[in-house]
Amino acid sequence: MSAFYRKISPMTQFDLHTHSTASDGSLTPEALVSRAKQQGVTHLALTDHDGTEGIRQAMKEALSQDLVLIPGVEISVSWHGATVHIVGLQIDIDNAALQEGLSALRDYRRQRAIDIATRLEKAGISGAYEGASQYASETMMGRVHFARFLVEKGYAKDMKDVFKRFLVRNKPGYVSGNWASLEETVNWINAAGGQAVIAHPARYKMTATKRRKLVAEFKDLGGAGIEVASGSQHPEEVRTMARLATEFDLLASAGSDFHSPDNSYTELGKMTDLPPNVTPIWSTWVN
Numbered sequence: 522m523s524a525f526y527r528k529i530s531p532m533t534q535f536d537l538h539t540h541s542t543a544s545d546g547s548l549t550p551e552a553l554v555s556r557a558k559q560q561g562v563t564h565l566a567l568t569d570h571d572g573t574e575g576i577r578q579a580m581k582e583a584l585s586q587d588l589v590l591i592p593g594v595e596i597s598v599s600w601h602g603a604t605v606h607i608v609g610l611q612i613d614i615d616n617a618a619l620q621e622g623l624s625a626l627r628d629y630r631r632q633r634a635i636d637i638a639t640r641l642e643k644a645g646i647s648g649a650y651e652g653a654s655q656y657a658s659e660t661m662m663g664r665v666h667f668a669r670f671l672v673e674k675g676y677a678k679d680m681k682d683v684f685k686r687f688l689v690r691n692k693p694g695y696v697s698g699n700w701a702s703l704e705e706t707v708n709w710i711n712a713a714g715g716q717a718v719i720a721h722p723a724r725y726k727m728t729a730t731k732r733r734k735l736v737a738e739f740k741d742l743g744g745a746g747i748e749v750a751s752g753s754q755h756p757e758e759v760r761t762m763a764r765l766a767t768e769f770d771l772l773a774s775a776g777s778d779f780h781s782p783d784n785s786y787t788e789l790g791k792m793t794d795l796p797p798n799v800t801p802i803w804s805t806w807v808n
């Protein structure tokens with residue numbers, strides 16, 4: 522890979538999971554890069570949901586700010602009744618197989634948005650599709666866009682409240698996901714020369730046994746890593762995920778999952794450090 526990575530030194534700060542307005546983040550790709558720079562991030566991956574629309578803009582801004590931008594994506598997966606997120610890092614965004622897969626997921630998102638709006642309509646909330654569209658980019662519609670609309674209209678007080686009351690299982694605006702399979706997702710990322718990483722593994726509401734099964738299957742399919750440090754993972758969870766990484770011989774990734782200055786688990790680059798017993802995914806980037 523690029524000789525640029527030879528520069529890696531103790532002064533580096535990685536953040537390998539972030540969002541922009543190209544999905545459900547609230548900063549443009551350029552503003553995200555600027556904020557990352559201010560926060561001391563030296564290597565930033567933009568990983569928007571099911572699309573890479575923001576990568577070129579981010580890349581351009583990163584060049585001018587002397588920050589390394591890693592092309593990434595966060596793909597929505599349905600696995601044994603659960604929704605799981607797989608991050609792809611170092612992907613070739615011009616890869617046809619990857620882009621076809623992402624395009625199908627965004628088509629599904631549009632259909633799901635219509636279904637969400639229909640359900641909200643039945644619950645007495647009209648105009649949700651148009652309302653959510655106002656907050657969304659042309660290509661990607663997600664629950665966060667509905668959340669912003671519902672908060673703006675006074676149906677809930679904040680992001681946390683609106684998800685709990687409207688947008689999760691058994692609530693009026695919930696539609697169960699029908700996303701990509703784990704196998705095709707890992708294949709798209711690998712076909713695009715990237716590394717597949719299980720995002721925020723502690724956040725899934727599944728038993729430890731089921732999570733181990735996910736990790737084992739992911740590894741067998743050609744997955745490369747797991748987010749040991751994530752903005753939403755507590756130190757104890759970081760240790761658990763570090764053990765999983767070691768056991769399944771997976772590389773360790775670290776990302777904040779930053780979405781917005783006022784709605785994020787943590788600031789850019791400010792998640793827990795990786796413990797010393799894991800192999801950071803970026804160690805494979807030094808040629």
Ligand code: AMP
Pocket residue numbers: 545570597662663664665680681684685780
């Ligand atoms: P979607 O992929 O459209 O179903 O939306 C998933 C996104 O919703 C996640 O990536 C988060 O950005 C956001 N999200 C999910 N649950 C919550 C929550 N409880 N509070 C705030 N944001 C959430």
Ligand code: MN
Pocket residue numbers: 540545570665780
């Ligand atoms: Mn999101």
Ligand code: MN
Pocket residue numbers: 595606720721
């Ligand atoms: Mn996610």
Ligand code: MN
Pocket residue numbers: 538539540595778
């Ligand atoms: Mn994310």
